[in-house]
Amino acid sequence: MSQYLITQFLNGLVLGSLYVLLSIGLSAIFGMLGIINFAHGALYMLGAYAAYTVVGVLSGNFLIAILVVPLAIGLIGALLETTLLRRLYRVVPLYNLLLTFGLMLAIQDAVRIGYGPEGEPFNIPSALLGAVNLGFTYYPKYRLFIFAITVLASIGLILFLEKTKLGSIIRAGTEDSDMVDALGIDIGKIFTLVFGIGAALAGLAGVLAAPVQNVAPAMGMSFLVDTFVVVVIGGMGSIIGSIIAGLIIGETLTIGVLIWPPMATTLIYVFMAIILLIRPRGLFGREKFHE
Amino acid sequence: MLEIKDIHTYYGESYILQGVSLELQKGELVTLLGRNGAGKTTTIKTIMGFLIPRPGAIHFKGREITGLRPHQIARMGMGFVPEDRRIFSSLTVLENLNLPVVGGGSDGWSLDKIFEHFSILEERIRHKGSELSGGEQQMLAIARILRSGAELLLLDEPTEGLAPFLIRTIEGIMKEIKKSGMTVLLVEQNIHFATEVADRHYILYGGKIAYHETNQEFKGNEEVKRKFLGI
Ligand SMILES: Nc1ncnc2c1ncn2[C@@H]1O[C@H](COP(=O)(O)OP(=O)(O)O)[C@@H](O)[C@H]1O
Ligand SMILES: [Mg+2]
Numbered sequence: 001m002s003q004y005l006i007t008q009f010l011n012g013l014v015l016g017s018l019y020v021l022l023s024i025g026l027s028a029i030f031g032m033l034g035i036i037n038f039a040h041g042a043l044y045m046l047g048a049y050a051a052y053t054v055v056g057v058l059s060g061n062f063l064i065a066i067l068v069v070p071l072a073i074g075l076i077g078a079l080l081e082t083t084l085l086r087r088l089y090r091v092v093p094l095y096n097l098l099l100t101f102g103l104m105l106a107i108q109d110a111v112r113i114g115y116g117p118e119g120e121p122f123n124i125p126s127a128l129l130g131a132v133n134l135g136f137t138y139y140p141k142y143r144l145f146i147f148a149i150t151v152l153a154s155i156g157l158i159l160f161l162e163k164t165k166l167g168s169i170i171r172a173g174t175e176d177s178d179m180v181d182a183l184g185i186d187i188g189k190i191f192t193l194v195f196g197i198g199a200a201l202a203g204l205a206g207v208l209a210a211p212v213q214n215v216a217p218a219m220g221m222s223f224l225v226d227t228f229v230v231v232v233i234g235g236m237g238s239i240i241g242s243i244i245a246g247l248i249i250g251e252t253l254t255i256g257v258l259i260w261p262p263m264a265t266t267l268i269y270v271f272m273a274i275i276l277l278i279r280p281r282g283l284f285g286r287e288k289f290h291e
Numbered sequence: 292m293l294e295i296k297d298i299h300t301y302y303g304e305s306y307i308l309q310g311v312s313l314e315l316q317k318g319e320l321v322t323l324l325g326r327n328g329a330g331k332t333t334t335i336k337t338i339m340g341f342l343i344p345r346p347g348a349i350h351f352k353g354r355e356i357t358g359l360r361p362h363q364i365a366r367m368g369m370g371f372v373p374e375d376r377r378i379f380s381s382l383t384v385l386e387n388l389n390l391p392v393v394g395g396g397s398d399g400w401s402l403d404k405i406f407e408h409f410s411i412l413e414e415r416i417r418h419k420g421s422e423l424s425g426g427e428q429q430m431l432a433i434a435r436i437l438r439s440g441a442e443l444l445l446l447d448e449p450t451e452g453l454a455p456f457l458i459r460t461i462e463g464i465m466k467e468i469k470k471s472g473m474t475v476l477l478v479e480q481n482i483h484f485a486t487e488v489a490d491r492h493y494i495l496y497g498g499k500i501a502y503h504e505t506n507q508e509f510k511g512n513e514e515v516k517r518k519f520l521g522i
Contacts, residue, residue: 168386172379179377182339184365184392184439 006137008254014143014212016250017150021205022223023230023242024157025198031237032174032194034093035085038100040227041220042107043199047073047206048215049111052120062125066149069207070200077199081192089191104220112217119216146208153204154243157197161239170194174237175286226253229272235285245283292317292474293338293443298347300330300337307333308344309498315443320465320475322485325495326521331478332374334495335445338476339371340364351443366394370441374448374478376432380421384412387420387431391439399440408464409434426457433464443474450481462487482522486510494519 026040047069054065080103088095124142131138161167173180173190181187206220213219230249234241249268256264275282293315300308307330315321323331336342338349340361349357356364365371379387393399406413409430415423423431429449436444450458458481465488468475479485485492492509494502496519504512516522 165389168382168390171381172386172390175379175381176377178341178361179373179379180390181361182341182365182371182373183390183435184362184394185390186360186362188360 003137005258007139008258009251010137010139010143010147012251012254013247014146014250015254016247017147018205018209018223018246019227019230019249020150020154020243020246021201021208022227023234023246024154024239025201026227027231027234027236027238027242028174028194029198030231032170032177033085033089033191035089035096035100036093037198038097038224039080039103039107040100040198040202041224042104043073043077043202043220044206044209044223045111045217045220046076046107047203048122048210048213048219049115049120049206050203051207051210052115052122052215055125056120056122062128065207066204070204073203073206074196074200077202078192078196080199081195085195086188086191108217108221115217117217119214122210122215124211142211146212149204149208153201154239157201158239166193226268229268231282232272233275233282235282237286238282238284241282241284292319292352293476294350295334295338296348296350298334298337298344298349300333300342300344300347302333302342307498308337308347311347311495311498311500313493313500313503315474315476317442317474318469318472319490320469320477320488321491321493322477322479322489323493323495324479324482324485324520326519327480329495330498331495332447335371335373335447335476335478338364338445339369362392365439365441366392368394368397368440368442370436370439370444372432372436372444372446372449374451376425376428378420378423378428378431378435380419382420383417384415384420384423384431385417387435388412388438391435393438393440397440397442399438400434405434405437408467426453429453429457429461433461437468441473443476444468445476445478447478448480449477450479450484458484482516482520 022040022044026037029035029037050069050072051065054060054069055062084099085096088099128142128145130141132141132144161171169180169185169190173187177187180190226249230242230245233248234245252268252271253264256267295311295313297310297312298308299310311334323334325331333342337344340356340359340363343358347357348355351364351367351369354367356367388402388405391399411427411430412434415427420428420431433449449461453461462484465475477485477489486506486509489506491505493500501519
């Protein structure tokens with residue numbers, strides 16, 4: 001039994017990793033641009049399909065997919081921001097919701113038309129097949145790989161934000177974008193960059209998830225809802241919040257299934273409700289958003 | 292240096308600036324006075340490009356800047372120190388100081404020169420903005436803009452809520468800024484401070500400039516102070 005528990009705990013970390021990658025972008029985009037990006041799940045799905053195309057159709061290497069796909073999805077995100085989203089920053093939030101919701105549906109349907117409604121087969125890359133002996137248990141190599149990539153991406157992102165000039169501009173812009181603009185920095189470009197980075201992370205999550213989730217047009221939809229829960233619990237605009245809350249939700253879902261399966265998904269909403277009651281800004285959120 | 296011609300600014304339907312005109316020559320320190328709610332901050336925000344006058348025109352260094360974005364105006368050499376300081380609380384003092392883009396053709400103050408005049412900040416260099424006192428935040432807001440090499444400074448109530456010794460520090464910095472040839476538009480409620488540092492004064496009243504005179508004239512004009520400023 002304890003062996004099984006440990007395995008489930010590790011599964012929770014792996015599922016949580018995907019939430020972490022998705023919620024960092026969703027949270028940063030909300031924190032800086034004030035937009036709830038419903039298209040985020042669709043970008044994740046696009047990442048999985050792009051990986052499928054690179055590996056399955058073009059018979060490329062999974063490593064290439066991991067490097068190229070996030071870049072491509074990041075560029076698509078940046079393009080969406082400059083052509084569409086940017087027009088709506090100064091109007092009532094409802095229009096942003098309609099736009100990103102519409103984008104989500106449009107991207108999903110485009111994929112459905114291009115690839116068909118049913119899922120695509122995606123095998124775990126052969127180099128990452130098999131299990132690793134962790135001493136106390138055997139665990140699938142590929143799942144550890146997901147976790148390791150997430151750790152690397154998170155550390156890289158935190159170092160970028162904390163140690164570089166551009167990172168300090170992004171942090172400043174999350175606090176007060178008008179003031180950053182008044183200091184001579186074109187905040188519009190920073191918005192594009194942040195949206196692009198968020199999209200790239202969603203794309204990365206999509207690539208990583210492709211071998212373990214069903215690659216299908218609607219795969220982003222259900223994931224997105226859970227990711228919103230992660231963002232609310234972690235606090236809007238906080239990377240650390242996304243990381244901690246993403247892992248907590250991953251664990252809650254996988255451990256919860258052990259206790260009583262129907263309860264697992266309900267549990268995360270109960271958890272969110274409790275957080276909202278005792279700490280409305282989320283675990284690591286700043287006060288600004290709840291004035 | 293700066294020429295504002297008949298600007299009208301609205302917030303939605305509320306008509307705030309109803310034809311404001313003013314002019315600053317290079318090297319002058321000019322105040323914009325007026326009671327609470329007179330529209331001083333609105334004027335500053337309109338100059339900086341946050342609000343667009345309709346109609347009205349603003350020229351800076353001979354070029355029309357009406358309708359430009361704030362970062363474009365900043366890069367031409369306009370520096371903005373807002374009423375509420377707006378220090379980035381999650382950035383260190385050093386990061387705050389290194390943020391502005393240096394523009395407008397002149398170099399910004401070096402860190403050494405900043406610390407010479409704002410010794411408080413040097414001790415706090417690694418601290419986050421959120422750890423500073425109100426006075427330190429004000430010093431940082433002024434120091435930050437001096438880093439940009441701005442030729443014209445828009446200062447919105449820099450002495451508000453500060454202890455007298457800090458007001459004296461800021462007075463010293465004002466004189467230093469003036470000596471270096473910068474032009475300043477200063478919004479101020481502290482009349483004593485205003486008359487210590489300024490060359491000329493404008494008073495906003497009823498959405499328009501109601502009074503405009505030299506420091507000398509203003510100092511002795513009790514009637515104007517009573518009528519437009521309520522003191
Ligand atoms: N964002 C805003 N929306 C609507 N009205 C505003 C806004 N900001 C200021 N006002 C109004 O505009 C008027 C001028 O304000 P302001 O320029 O801040 O005055 P001052 O700086 O001279 O105290 C006030 O009546 C104020 O209530
Ligand atoms: Mg004001």
